[in-house]
Amino acid sequence: MIRLKVPLLPNETIICKLFSRNIFTVFDFLQKPSVDLQEICNMSCKDVSKLKDALIVSCSVFINGYSLYKNKPINNLIKTGILELDELLNGGLHLGTIYEFCGPSSCGKTILCYNIIANYIYFHSSKQIIYIDTKFKFSIKRLKEIIALKCLLPLNQENTILKKVIIYSISDVYNLFNCLHNLKPNPEDIIIIDSITVPYLSFVGSSKNEGLCYISHISSVLHHLTQKNVTIIITNLAVKQSDYFNDEPTKTSTENNEFKPAIGKYWLHIPNTRLMLSCLPQNKISINISKSVYLPLNKNCNIKIYNGGIL
Template sequence: MCCVDTGKESVKEMAPLKALEAEYPILDPNFQAFCASHGIFSVEDFLIHDLYELAAFAEQQPTSEKLKQGITQVLSIIDTQHQPWLNGMELLDDALYNKHVLSTGCEGIDLLLGGGLREGQLTELVGPSSCGKTQVCLLAASNVATKHMGNVVYLDTGNSFSPQRIAQFVGHIAGRAFDEAGKRIFQRIMNGIVCHSVFDIFTMFNVLHRLVINFPSQLQKGGQVRMLIVDSISSLITPILGNSGSQGRALMISAGYMLKKLAHEHNVAVLASSKAAKFSI
């Protein structure tokens, strides 16, 4: 099992707009600074902003034409990311043949979910503190790594990831004696669960952006990634913004968009825990 503690980076560094500048020169530093002044740091951020209002602000700037061209370019990028229209039969075939169900390891939760966590979809686990959300996340990670032979990416935001608990779950699920063959299997399963420790919301966005960009080339080198777990999202937002404010909701929408994008484009089951329904994705 690998645990990576990701250092804090600035908001601008974690945003992909700068990375797009080489391919789209119109998204130059001036455009990036204009966007940053309105709280826009990524392509995804455009989805939760009033673009008419943004265009109106652009009109007031000396470089209004270039700024409007930049806005148009970002909208074009968003359009290219949209999936093609699918008819009902195509959606049914996709659900039957591509969207497998992964058991969480908890029979009651699997029953409520219609069998378990579905690949290609985001499932949110909401509940108050100390109700067992982390235990469900750890159990799901152990079960997928053991029974479904898949790799798991685990984003730990509260320093609650427990390799000892994972080992207990894996040992119980595998039900094997720890002979030489059993030890090799146990080691392979444990190595398939990769944990990133993220302790602020912007570092989490940075990690998610890197997953979106590098998922095919980096995460699948050691085997197929079947599940992404975020435990939990709300714990990163509540200390900064308290229990109110539209900013918190905007951050959750942005995080939800990125998680759904990962789930859909890479056919991964995503499980995210949250402490309060008001912060749900």
Template sequence: MARLQSNMHDLLTEEVLKALFSKNIYTVLKFIQAEIKQIGSITTLQYKDIVTIRKHLLNKHSAVVTNALDHWNELVSKTALIPTGIKSLDRILQGGLTTGNIYEICGLPSSGKTQLCLTLMKNVSLLNLNVFWIDTKGDFTGRKMKSMLDANGTPEDVMSKMLVKQLHTQHELVSALYQIKEDVYTRKLRLRLLIIDSLPPLFYQSQDFERNYGVMNDFVNVLHFLARELQIAIVVTNVITTWYEGDFNIDSAITEKLGLGKYWYNVANTRFVIKKDRLTILKSNRLLKGVSCPIRICDEGIV
């Protein structure tokens, strides 16, 4: 899952990397899986140079064999349960957000998805844990967070635990996730919660479905790595759209569709829908489907 970098091999220059990235070859795995002729046509590398790089990458990044018991014990030791600070939500989550899982919050526009995420960020930061927020809509403001903290009587220095990055393209999103991975390893960043608000603005920018699929595949791979290998709880927001078929006056003609298509549908471990004053589990691999809890929006956020 390592991202291709110039320090991995002398022949992987910035020019070569730029050419590879333009064809959605971001990782060591993608480079090794690609045909040598394809790499040659994309870059200026010679056949023998490509073979040399592949051998070097294989030797350096081959998987280490471990037995199942050791793997399980390591997983248990790293897994944590993070209370959301919203009592009704923690009840249906059986205690809180579990690291290693991807949670999706979906709903109609202006249904409260961002407000819920802001509340999660505030409450988890109060646990002395860093929270990373990836903002694709420009909705995050320090002023809003400060007002939520003030309403709760919380010192503003807790905001030092909140890391925010605004971005506008699919490429920036994938790059940001790889940078988070590097920061956790090299800077020993103590990160337990990653929030992405939201995905549709990036993946609806282009009508190039083949490119969107390729980037989505890379995004999902690194997302799973962050969740499972680094034991981070990930929360992503997605939009629900309303479609009218036939008569606008007939309720049965109205259908609701989840954004990002079929590929994304099975990515999240747990999916919530937020409607009016309730949060309902639509899908989960460990929680009871259909269970819901009441929520209320106030100055402190969602309670």
């Protein structure tokens, strides 16, 4: 703390009076009510207010948001292990952020999650990762193949790494609620939900807005977890947009916005960053940034899927 001295205050007499009342630092002075300072320093209310303002300006260190972002610690990023994706994400996955991998069925969302798991648990030996499987299709065999290719480990070490993946098989939305709430007291750095669409399907066609309540509840819990610097990765199904009033597809819907995330408009604003995935020839995936709070939109990259995952 900064101690009171003559350059900060008009003269030694005022400083001695303040010291006699146990006011030794700038913080002590600013915390003291102005009425009390008027009596101690024998100053008017206006002069006391001006003095407080002057102390705040001279003793405070002001920094703008860009400087904070530019000087953020490197450990605030989690590498995905996929060079093109890390470059697209400006270094990797940010802590305390909700990411959505959105795309049509079988476009590579789950394999992308497997690669992130393999890279993370290999380079963070003391950490665990939470994988919430709502499709009951988690493939330990596929994950082992990816770990073997990316990490080049013997079989016994592969099994040690796999023990760090905590898998929850969730059958409905209520079990998902319970699972996320149980993770709140002591969550891991990464939580993957594959996929958010499946629990929502039971509410499709409901006239009671139950689906909206479900999304609102999930959103609340997810944002609570991000406040603890948890990175959340969610896979979501993409559906084709349609024009109900025109038999011919519109240029906008087919060329610019052919696919949109499932589970309704309310969900559109929940993820901090949405990556739209689409299939390309020769086992390639195109990844496009369609929504983000810190990345340039419509920036994209292409990655290739091999038998052992994504290199």
